[in-house]
Amino acid sequence: MIRLPLILFFSAGLFSVGVYGVLARRNAVLVLMSIELMLNAVNVNLVAFSQLWHDLTGQVFALFVIAVAAAEVGIGLALVILIYRNRETININEVNLLKW
């Protein structure tokens, strides 16, 4: 059986990669993918603790997160497509109308 700290370190690394992706990547699709990484890092944590405590709630919760993540990516990709249609780019630095 894999020891818990190992799993937590893995999850933290995965989350950090996701954060880096969200903050640093210019491509909107990659940003979305990075968000998926962060969500799945959370899922790993949930499952790990579920295993530790012998409580299935964590695993059920992980399933929910996967479902929501699927929906989120669906909407996110739809938005990316719309942006691309309007502006011929998916570079997130150029989508900066949300300001004064």
Add this chain to the structure above:
Amino acid sequence: MVAETAALAPSFFVKYTWLIAFLPFVSAALTLFVGKRTPGKGTVYGITAMAVGLVMSLGVLWHFVNNGGPYEANVSWFQIGPLGMQLGEYVDGLTAIMLVVVTAISLCVHVYSLGYMKDDVRYTWFYVVLSLFTGAMLNVVIASNLFQLLVGWEVMGVCSYLLIGHWWEDKTNSNAAIKAFITTRVGDVPFMFGIFALIFATGFTTSNIQVIGHTVAEGHVSSALVAGAALLLFGGTIGKSAQFPLHVWLPDAMAGPTPVSALIHAATMVAAGVYLVGRLFEVFVHADPFVLQTVGVVGAITMLGAAFLAFVQDDIKRVLAYSTVSQLAYMVVGMSMGPAGRTAGFFHLFTHAFFKALLFLGAGSVIHAVHSNNMSEMGGLRKKLPITFWTFLIGSLALAGVPPLAGFWSKDELLVVADHTGHTVLFAVLLATALLTAFYMTRAVLLTFFGEYRGHAHPHESPKTMTGVLVALAAASIGVGLLGAPQLGSVFGSWVFFGEVEKAVFVPWVAGVSVAAAALGIVFGWLVYRTYQERDPIRALGPAYTLLDQKYYMDTFYMKGIVFPIRDKVSAGVYWINQHVIDGAVNATAPLTKLAARFVNAFDRKAIDGAVNGAAQTAGFTGGILRYVQSGNVQRYAAFLFAAVVIFAIIFTRV
């Protein structure tokens, strides 16, 4: 006569005497506001009010014919500290007599003016002021307190001014109006101080005439205060009743329309001064004897002086004006001789009102016919104006004191009183004036009605409204004297008395000398003016004539001694003060205001605008800084978000 006691219950008329004084004010207001839209230009209101007033006045008099007692009623007006001011009426025999005189003469004048003032430019206005004047005079007569009396007194002064200056387009007339107003005002100032002195004597509690009378009679007031108050009050009389040395306004007041002269300057307003002395007689009687002596001396000087002045006048109205001054002095002298003299004086006021109004209105009728006031342009009017001639003759004989006309009885009574109270000098002066009066009236009648007509108009008898009034007044001039005739019981004395009922007595030798004086005057007049001479025979007096012609230089003295210095020196001083002090102050204020305005402006711009702009700028500045945070870059927002989460995590986990 019904033998009623003094406790006779006051009748309706006595209780509502105030209505008599109130009605003319109503009619004045009606005439003023709706007069021009009423048929007859609004004259109907005044005449109705006077007629109703006369009837009510006779009703009031009837109470006293039946030996009724005095009646007083007051309502509270206002309060100044302890001094309670009231409005009220005090009705006794004297009030009743005055009411009858005023309403009767006023009614006559109202009716007479229908003819005389016809086609006047300010016909309706004339009636407004006539009514207002009558109301004011009646207010003086019924007033139960000095304050109310003063109000009526002053309103009369204003009406007098308005009526004398009725034809103000002519500068002479408005000057005469101003002169009358200011001269009477000179007397009014001491009068007001007298009122204050009397209110002071009651300890500032009331201005009620009866209360003041009691207070003074009980002797709680210092004699100096009473004497001072009496003399000050007499100042009002000197002004209003045209006594020496303030008589100068009355002859000039003849500039007004003749009915005005008859109403105001012969029968009513000038009598107010005499009435004042009679009404406050308690004060005069209880003052130092010196006061009544002063009154007598002033009266005597006025009487003789004015009678002489009447000699040299060419203007018929001025003859009558000086005669009025002289006759008013008769009444004043009467007042100075004590209670009996008071009754005699008021009897003379009563009779004089009728025959002097008659004479003035007769003169008005003549002036109406020949369009001139000057007797040198009259003459021979006896045939052309028969009614005017006969009535004027009756008036003249009454004034001269020919028995049995009204003037004889009242003059005789005055002479008797002078004799009985031992006023020898006054007796002589009264007698001499009677002679002079007869002389100048004979002169006036002869110059006006006898000889040949010397004017250029076409004289014609006046309309019925005028002659009717003349006839009525002539009848009164014959009849009213009998009210005081000793042979007929002297009923007048039972109405107007002070203390106890005055019974006039008939002294044959006094009546004899009185008639002799009148006859002598008439005969002298006849001899001198029998035939008309281009040069007035009176000029034969030489320097004396010049003195009279210049009115004893009194007008000159007033002009050069008082008016001009005030006008030139004082007004120059006032002008200087105006230029330097007042204008200086005004001019100095301007820079100050400018300075203040500049400061306020700066404050407005710097402080207030500054605060507003500052708030805006601060907001703008802060916003300018904060706007860099809002870059629109979603990743930067996310970075903030994560940073915040990390910071909060550190804080809340207390690592």
